[in-house]
């Protein structure tokens with residue numbers, strides 16, 4: 106499915122690369138983006154990393170040279186004059202928000218490296234496959250098949266962070282034997298799993314923990330406990346002196362309830378509402394998310410609402426989730442055929 110030869114050709118025949126990833130980037134987004142950048146730099150390419158969102162503090166250690174820039178109109182020329190634009194860990198253009206216009210306008214050759222379902226037609230060439238646990242796993246294969254000797258510790262650390270975070274520390278559905286083989290190779294390059302885990306997950310602020318406590322103590326359920334959800338409002342954020350990125354990961358606690366098949370986090374953003382969806386087994390939250398213009402994977406998806414109030418979002422999403430669960434229980438799937 107992934108055309109490794111074509112990737113090699115694109116790398117070899119171009120000089121100026123711009124790599125971008127999605128709004129509110131996670132470990133896979135940033136790890137994949139940085140690994141690609143370190144790889145291209147080893148080939149002496151000219152590389153710029155530009156994102157809509159700033160890099161969350163706990164991922165900053167992966168970008169020790171501060172290669173990632175937050176998008177600003179001043180960077181338009183770099184994007185417009187690039188030979189190749191690489192979109193990594195997302196598959197529809199709206200996910201880059203403020204960069205949509207300049208990305209569309211650029212005459213660069215555009216490629217997408219990703220593992221989400223339902224890619225939209227926004228690039229010239231896709232290096233995508235939903236079988237992969239993380240975009241980082243695809244990036245690993247792309248680099249390895251280009252020249253495995255190029256994978257140094259920096260690249261290995263970035264890829265390890267990408268794969269660890271997107272597999273829920275090697276426990277989600279697509280944690281395949283191949284994932285563990287790749288991880289073994291990354292460890293052989295010097296990656297230290299304890300160090301990376303601690304930097305990403307064990308450097309939380311008290312503010313985040315207080316906000317989590319507040320959210321969890323108000324957890325609610327619907328549909329006989331099959332849906333568990335947490336609400337985080339601006340008020341709660343203010344009370345605990347936390348910031349938006351602190352909410353990352355909260356949704357996973359919903360699924361720790363035995364009866365819960367679907368977990369939802371409703372999060373009031375500055376300018377809208379974000380719903381993060383998680384599921385156990387084969388209930389496809391991506392299908393549920395797509396009904397509201399969102400997307401993602403079978404067991405993890407998200408939606409952003411910019412024209413609705415929090416209460417309204419909660420009502421419509423819970424209603425739809427319940428309908429889809431009923432269908433899932435009847436048919437054994439909620440995936441359209």
Ligand code: 5GP
Nearest residue numbers: 381382398399400401402405406407408409
């Ligand atoms: P999270 O809930 O952790 O932000 O995201 C879970 C998954 O859903 C990720 O793979 C992410 O890329 C995807 N996702 C999150 N928010 C959105 C969204 O607003 N639109 C789309 N299409 N996908 C999203």
Ligand code: MN
Nearest residue numbers: 133194240271
């Ligand atoms: Mn990913």
